[in-house]
Amino acid sequence: METAYPVETIRKGTYVRPLPLAVRQISPRWTFDGREQGVEDYMAENRLSGVLVLKDGKILLERYGLGRKPEDRWTSFSVAKSVTSTLVGAAIQDGKIKSLDDVVTNYIPALKGSAYEGVTIRQLLTMSSGVRWNEDYTDPNSDVARAGTAFREPGQNPIVSYMSRLPRANTPGAKFTYNTGETDLVGVLVSTAVGKSLAEYASEKIWGPFGMERDGIWLTDTSGHERGGCCMSMTLRDYARFGLFVLEDGVARGQRILPEGWVKQATTPQIKNGAPPPGYGYFWWMRDDGGYEAVGIFGQSITTFPEDGLIIVTNAAWPTAGGANLYRARDAFVRAAHAAAKGM
Structure with a gap:
């Protein structure tokens, strides 16, 4: 991604959080569609570039594929959404955002008079603004394909410009509608509130204090603003470190980065999303087995089981953005x- 598109850099600090190998490693085997399978089979058949299993901060399993090396970054797609919502928590802790019940137009005045009038930050984080949106990745005329490129107004972020023209379809807070454009709006909201770019703020709040091993990369829109809903790049171990940062309640080397209780709110159901799994948090998906996860198209995921201190990361180049069988195969591995x- 970083060689093909404009990006900003999320600078790491001098400290690197160690992820030691556990004394004993795991090599799970399971049955999928009537056939026994192991990690190498799953990775080869589903074009995985990396899998990592972390328990209590120690690596139980780490494998690479597709020619990837441990120092290589890999794009997140929508896993970035969960990073963006985490930065909302950091901005609340810093006093830059007063409340999730603040209306969005307090922070993005250009949305005044649009369908976002009266919509709260909480409703954006639960994808329930009520504004009409089409997330069809196969349709070149869908909103997700056009947002950020259709309009360029002097001094106006293209995402904000596009979203301000959308009509309302439902009462705010009433219905979940998956909406990448609104996660981009949250990114604009955060950077406006803190007075810094998202990359700079992520460096200050996560990459530096928690100890990422390599600089991260964040894709930008046509105005140079990071996309809050997509496309960060980091190493496999840094995906696991981000999961560990959240699992450890947003505390980095004794410093509280996220408000106490934020992680619990963000990673438990805040709204029903119409189908299993059983709900959606603040840009986090709930599982039916006690876990929560960040998920991106083409096979990216960070799955956390908090009761077990367990984090499972997958990076992939699936042949399509999604598909029932691809998700079933990933779930079987997890x-x-x-x-x-x-x-x-």
């Missing part, structure tokens, strides 16, 4: 890794 790790 459940097998969870079962194997619980006994460690």
